[in-house]
Amino acid sequence: MIARVLRVGGKVALWFVALSVLWVVILRFVPTPFTFTMLGDLLSGGSVTKEWRPLNRIDPNMARAAIAGEDARFCSHHGFDFRAIAGAAYRNAEGGRIRGGSTISQQTAKNVFLFQGGGYLRKAFEAYFTVLIETIWGKRRIMEMYLNVAETGIGTYGVEAGALRYFHHSAAHLTPLEAGRIAAVLPLPKKRAAIDPSGFVRRHGNALARYVGVVQRNGLDSCLK
Template sequence: MRVLRFLIKLAIWFVVLSLMWVVVLRFFPPPFTFTMAGDLLSGHSVTKDWKSLDSIDPDMPRATIAGEDAGFCAHNGFDFKAMAGAAMRNAQGGRIRGGSTISQQTAKNVFLFQGGGYVRKAFEAWFTVLIEAVWGKRRIMEVYLNVAETGIGTYGAEAAAIRYFNHSADRLTPNEAGRIAAVLPLPKKREAVTPRGFVRRHGNAIARQVGVVRRDGLDACIR
């Protein structure tokens, strides 16, 4: 009984503290992430520059939706169809593909660490539910575009735009936004400047989809 009471108290404290953490970050930029800490421990510098969503060219979130999560405005944080499809493709071998939504990736990037298997996935699901309920879609996209790794030691759309294109993220072309979005799944192995092979093809495909996202209203929840 004593152990059970301890576990119940521990669970209550976790719920309360995690909710408070999410509420605070609804209004303040996340100061640091575990991924950034990992870069520092590996000897890399960390470059980041917070930009409000209103100060980022709208083609950047559109490219992110096109490349990462076309149903971002329609789901409640989880795209079970995409997750099932990714599981089936991965079971067949070849390139490993994820089915995580932008909301799930934001929860992982802000509150958790890379790797960790099913335990980390469980916590990721919990924080995804919280940010969907407390933050809403615009805040989720804003935070994602500021904490997502866009290159080794580079975090966010602003730092990526300056690193790759020598100008701010407030005036990205669809092609530039597409290239940054193409880097997101494997930021330590991909470059947005003079990309080759898959990254170039994928970036160009995303750039072509930016207009579709705008025309079909797939970004309606963040306008």
Template sequence: MIRAVRLLSKALLWFVIVTVAWVGLYRFVPVPFTFTMAGDLMGGHSVTKDWTPLSRIDPDMPRAAIAGEDSRFCEHHGFDYRAIANAAWRNAQGGRIRGGSTISQQTAKNAFLWQGGGYVRKAMEAYFTVLIELLWPKKRIMEVYLNIAETGIGTYGAEAGAQRYFGHSAARLSPTEAGRIAAVLPLPKKREAVAPKGFVRRHGNAIARYVGVVRRGGLDACLK
């Protein structure tokens, strides 16, 4: 029993050392590849990505991400408990399932884990969320998010999304274009930002309107 406890303690210690080093490395080095990208390749899709520093992405893109995904991004420390509670309440009423994940949580999942649910993956996501909030500034979290989030089938990041949908760099996105990319993020394999219809169009237009609210309200202050 004592030997088993010692082995478990050593394994846990090595897990912490490796994961902290991994997260620490990604604070400075572009994320080269993710499990989601590997899944696309295994599914027969090509992978298009173009790592772009946050300073070279139009400010309306992170504002659109904040407007559409996580309005309290600059305030919370990885988890928005108010949003989680609201999502749980709405889901209990039935209808379309809504999540309460923050940009930090989505970044942790996209950078270090795989897609899908399950308690193990959720626990790992929470662990990596705590680590990136401790080791990365908010600007780095947003930078990684906007470079590895899937913006279409086999398309990753704001730059690749801007080139795919609008034929130009993410450095000069309009609020409408940024809003449409942000509207695609929750379901990138089922939504298109070019000539969107229905929910994607309505949601993208709503996000575009809220880009100004984010700017005027200083909701992106942690990115400056």
């Protein structure tokens, strides 16, 4: 009985690995048609606005703002920033606002292949897909996918849709301030807006706008060139 269970479990695991690798390979070349987060919005009666834009048609300020706000070591790590994870764990243990240590690669893996929530099991699958996309996609594709599937407002996905919603023009041309304010929305897109922001979003967006130049000068976006 145990041997049979192990055989069945082994076959299921092999099929999962094969199909997941194939899934990642396909999305290396084609835009993802939907995500589970988008599906959740539709099932709850909401709407989804999205428009795919290749990375070379997104203003470089946007990727720089995302790096400044979400993952300063994006170009130097291999999917996991253990320093950030340790720092987040320490700050959370001290109390106050909960902070995450997820990289852009991890967030992309979650946004594209998985669902929100789910606890440790989802985190395990997130780590698995993070390794796959780092290996198969590379940094440019990861950033391209991230900037196209990340939620930038309620029912709004990707920076192109976000730029049109907030600033009424394409993401092909974003000022550092515009890019910074979109990036400031990313951690809590259902509770923040980049247009006429106040409080934390305004302060954080303005700070990220200043850091855009720092990212450029220090070559923190070098893997995207």
